[in-house]
Amino acid sequence: MKTITTTAALAEFCDICAKHPYVTVDTEFLRERTYYSQLCLVQMAYPGADDSSGVLIDTLAEGIDLAPLYALFRNENVLKVFHAARQDLEIFVLNAGVMPTPFFDTQVAAMVCGFGDQVGYDTLVRKITRANIDKSSRFTDWSRRPLSDAQKSYALADVTHLRDVYEYLAAELERRKRSHWVKEELAVLTDPATYKVDPETAWQRIKTRNNNGRFLAIVRELAAFREADAQSRDVPRSRVMKDDAILELAALRPGTLEELGRARLLQREGRKPAVSEAILAAIARGMATPGKEQPKVAEAPQRKQGSGALGDLLRVLLKAKSEETDVAAKLLANAADLEALASDDDPDLPCLKGWRREVFGEDALRLKAGKIALSAGPNGVEIVAR
CATH class of the missing domain: 1.10.150.80 (HRDC domain)
Incomplete structure (x- = not known):
């Protein structure tokens, strides 16, 4: 199997891809230690009868420039086919400002073709192609080099079988006259705004049963600080503060470093002087929020009779x-x-x-x-x- 490690080889491969009606794409990445996903590998294949038309693009290879890949992603004459593409698209949008277009997601297509809700790639391959995918390399650390042959084979299978899956589903959509259904579903995935997190709205993802306005104002300020801090330092938001720590602080409302130090759920990161001061400032902003500007949780509508x-x-x-x-x-x-x-x-x-x-x-x-x-x-x- 071919692994691309240079810009010249990538450009040559993308030139070949540009001559085909579609390409299949997948990625391998890490996100355990960062806020933004670290792209480690891109797998691609163009239509063909065997694995020779599929490659692995080593995005961590020294000196490689992914510009030819992004140019292909912008090529309107080549359809880019993914499976469960949300995380893949997020990487390209946030890391390079690129949205692959036109775009097709086989998981979405499978949902409207009778394969159930959010069907997995392995299941889809087995049902459509009767092939079984070796899952032994599923939990690989894709940032480590060199990759073993087993790891490479596993990664390549994510795009070679995808060709058969795509062609089957495309034909099935046409037969059932449901292509416009998929187009509607993909509108959200192809909107770059889907992948950008606004620190000011980050509090809405935190689950709480406390609807007190001042409590929610503090939660909003702490969540906004956490999101902005995690983004700026490219660290997981849970490393800055976990959700339960935010809820504890919103309830305790510490005003001094000494009071903050009594919080049980605040991690070591939150106890560093600079972070502690920022946390206290966020709590103070929440406390000072006027009533009319405090967040409000929409009340569930009252049930009508019957x-x-x-x-x-x-x-x-x-x-x-x-x-x-x-x-x-x-x-x-x-x-x-x-x-x-x-x-x-x-x-x-x-x-x-x-x-x-x-x-x-x-x-x-x-x-x-x-x-x-x-x-x-x-x-x-x-x-x-x-």
């Missing part, structure tokens, strides 16, 4: 539609969607937009309005006009 029973009917309809279309129910709507649909007069939900509305949402609204009913028939649940 909405529980309507929710049960919607769940039956969802299951029936899932079985009818061979699409995972969770992809069409989740439990929160159904509850909101049953309780709210005018909900803004994904299941009422795009292809989901076409498959499920339209009938859900008709059921809610009493225009259709559900009946048990010889072939399962049937929709009956009223």
